[in-house]
Amino acid sequence: MGIASINPATGITLKTFEPLDETAIAQAIDLAQQTFETYRHTTFAQRKAWLQAAADYLMANSAGYGKLLTLEMGKPLKSAIAEVEKCALVCRYYADQAETLLADHPIATDASYSGVRYDPLGIILAVMPWNFPFWQVFRFAAPALMAGNVALLKHASNVPQSAIAIETILRQAGFPEGAFQTLLIQADQVASVVADPRIKAATLTGSEGAGASLAATAGTHLKKTVLELGGSDPFIVMPSADLEAAVTTGVTARLLNNGQSCIAAKRFILHEAIAPQFLDRFVAAFKSLKIGDPLDMGTDIGPLATPAILHELDQQVQACLADGATVLVGGDPSALPIRAIAEFQQGNFYPPTILTRIPPTSAANQEEFFGPVALVYTVADLDEAIALANQTPFGLGASAWTTDAQERDRLLAGLEAGSVFINGLVKSDPRLPFGGIKRSGYGRELSSQGIQEFVNIKTIWVK
Ligand code: NAP
Numbered sequence: 147m148g149i150a151s152i153n154p155a156t157g158i159t160l161k162t163f164e165p166l167d168e169t170a171i172a173q174a175i176d177l178a179q180q181t182f183e184t185y186r187h188t189t190f191a192q193r194k195a196w197l198q199a200a201a202d203y204l205m206a207n208s209a210g211y212g213k214l215l216t217l218e219m220g221k222p223l224k225s226a227i228a229e230v231e232k233c234a235l236v237c238r239y240y241a242d243q244a245e246t247l248l249a250d251h252p253i254a255t256d257a258s259y260s261g262v263r264y265d266p267l268g269i270i271l272a273v274m275p276w277n278f279p280f281w282q283v284f285r286f287a288a289p290a291l292m293a294g295n296v297a298l299l300k301h302a303s304n305v306p307q308s309a310i311a312i313e314t315i316l317r318q319a320g321f322p323e324g325a326f327q328t329l330l331i332q333a334d335q336v337a338s339v340v341a342d343p344r345i346k347a348a349t350l351t352g353s354e355g356a357g358a359s360l361a362a363t364a365g366t367h368l369k370k371t372v373l374e375l376g377g378s379d380p381f382i383v384m385p386s387a388d389l390e391a392a393v394t395t396g397v398t399a400r401l402l403n404n405g406q407s408c409i410a411a412k413r414f415i416l417h418e419a420i421a422p423q424f425l426d427r428f429v430a431a432f433k434s435l436k437i438g439d440p441l442d443m444g445t446d447i448g449p450l451a452t453p454a455i456l457h458e459l460d461q462q463v464q465a466c467l468a469d470g471a472t473v474l475v476g477g478d479p480s481a482l483p484i485r486a487i488a489e490f491q492q493g494n495f496y497p498p499t500i501l502t503r504i505p506p507t508s509a510a511n512q513e514e515f516f517g518p519v520a521l522v523y524t525v526a527d528l529d530e531a532i533a534l535a536n537q538t539p540f541g542l543g544a545s546a547w548t549t550d551a552q553e554r555d556r557l558l559a560g561l562e563a564g565s566v567f568i569n570g571l572v573k574s575d576p577r578l579p580f581g582g583i584k585r586s587g588y589g590r591e592l593s594s595q596g597i598q599e600f601v602n603i604k605t606i607w608v609k
Contacts, residue, residue: 149303149330154220154449155440157492163306165332171339174327178269178296179344181324186266186294190245193292200319201237204230211280211311213441218305219276220449220494221403222440233284239576240597244292247594248601257607265602266294268346271339273300273360275352276451277406279308282351282374285574287316287326289597295346297326298339302352304452306330337363347371347600351408354585372589372599374408374581376514377542379572380535381411382557384528385419387547391569393427396520399545399571401435401498404448405518406455408586409543409565409572412515414522415531421524425474425502428520432475432498438484449494450517456494459517462510466501466521469508474500476519512538528553532560541584543572564590 151160166174204211212227221229252261270290274282283299290297301309309328316326329339333356340348340363350360351374364371381399383392399411416424440448450456456479463477476499484490502522504510510521525531535544544563548554554568564582565572574580574592581590589599 149306151218151307153217154451155493163330177324182268182296185325194241196320197237197241201234204234215279216440219451220440222445222448229281233280236285236288236576240288240292247597260607263604265604270295270600271298271345271348273350276302276305279305283312285591293601299328300331340364341367373587375587377408377586378412378514378538378540379543380413380415382415382531382546384417384548386549392547395571397431400520401518406516415534416524418524429475453494466510469505471501471504536562539585542582542586545572
């Protein structure tokens with residue numbers, strides 16, 4: 147596939163783009179480097195004003211940009227608008243906090259003055275996915291720009307209009323030309339950009355394969371990377387939990403963004419004492435959701451972003467069923483009523499699906515299901531729940547439900563994940579660090595840890 151916006155609800159191509167050639171890429175890197183030489187000397191106050199203006203602009207135009215996201219990748223309009231508004235939040239957070247987070251930090255030694263200062267690095271390359279086309283980029287760009295770096299964005303090939311819009315928003319807000327540029331390039335053009343000596347570091351959010359490939363190139367050139375990769379988050383429910391809240395949150399945690407979220411709850415691990423009650427309500431809730439036109443504000447579930455994602459998810463479900471799993475709801479995209487509507491016949495719709503009795507040998511237990519499919523397991527006790535939760539190659543987030551303080555503490559300590567949420571949905575929040583362990587990646591975004599990833603933590607010592 148080239149670089150193109152294709153409406154996932156209808157299959158209609160909205161716009162296509164030619165990838166930049168080598169000359170255009172070189173010009174963009176030249177401009178970024180030139181801009182960095184002056185941009186690095188701008189004050190926090192100046193950068194803060196620009197980022198606040200970007201936040202204001204996002205809030206004022208959230209409906210229009212929300213519609214753009216929906217048309218490009220199919221998320222329901224209400225969550226698309228919420229995504230744009232969340233970007234304003236991260237801009238405001240770093241606009242307000244960056245100066246404090248990057249303040250010189252004195253450390254007493256035998257010197258008359260010693261400590262740490264934080265200097266920008268230069269051009270940072272961001273390779274980003276389509277699932278949260280605005281949020282993923284703003285959560286990288288806001289701290290990077292506040293730290294005095296400049297940025298190049300290689301966005302996913304199916305969201306080029308979002309990529310262009312982000313550059314426009316930041317320019318409109320006052321950031322100088324070259325401080326943030328979108329490069330419309332394909333995945334096989336990334337390695338040569340990473341290799342350019344003026345690119346100082348790179349961050350990638352996406353699949354394991356893409357992350358490994360970028361990190362390999364960056365490693366060859368000894369450049370730092372941050373990787374935010376896939377996940378198969380557990381959602382553990384113990385007998386003492388508030389079952390109503392656990393079910394309601396579990397449905398959202400699995401199906402948000404049409405199920406295409408790295409931190410979606412993907413494996414539901416239920417204590418056997420409450421499993422039947424939980425499942426009755428969970429299945430009923432999945433059945434009640436409205437699948438339809440994502441531009442309709444009443445729609446809960448829109449189409450998956452591309453036909454390839456639909457195909458892969460369908461294959462995973464079929465393989466799991468062939469392994470001996472049971473389907474409680476969904477599982478058959480051809481049976482969806484929306485497919486009978488002519489306009490949506492080419493849409494990538496997949497029904498909310500729940501699979502259970504998955505044999506331990508099934509490959510499904512080790513995979514990420516990037517769509518509205520919940521895998522359900524039943525366990526006898528907390529030890530079994532924690533062991534099963536940790537039994538994947540991933541380690542992004544984990545949600546667990548209990549009102550027992552001892553169980554809570556064992557879950558907080560025992561779950562192998564970059565974040566553990568008790569009695570709540572795993573979510574990103576500008577004030578808290580975000581990232582994974584194991585094959586979910588390394589490094590952190592957001593909070594103080596996020597802004598310190600792409601700076602020179604310079605030790606200074608004065609006699
Ligand atoms: P993807 O195929 O890896 O694409 C992500 C980005 O990487 C796109 O811009 C893509 O460009 C680029 N890319 C692909 N192969 C590359 C390569 N060999 N070298 C350099 N760049 C390459 O991932 P996706 O399918 O779009 O996104 C879904 C995955 O992202 C899921 O696994 C999900 O869990 C993960 N994700 C993680 C987080 C997190 O914060 N941890 C957040 C969101 C999503 P093209 O589009 O041109 O191929």
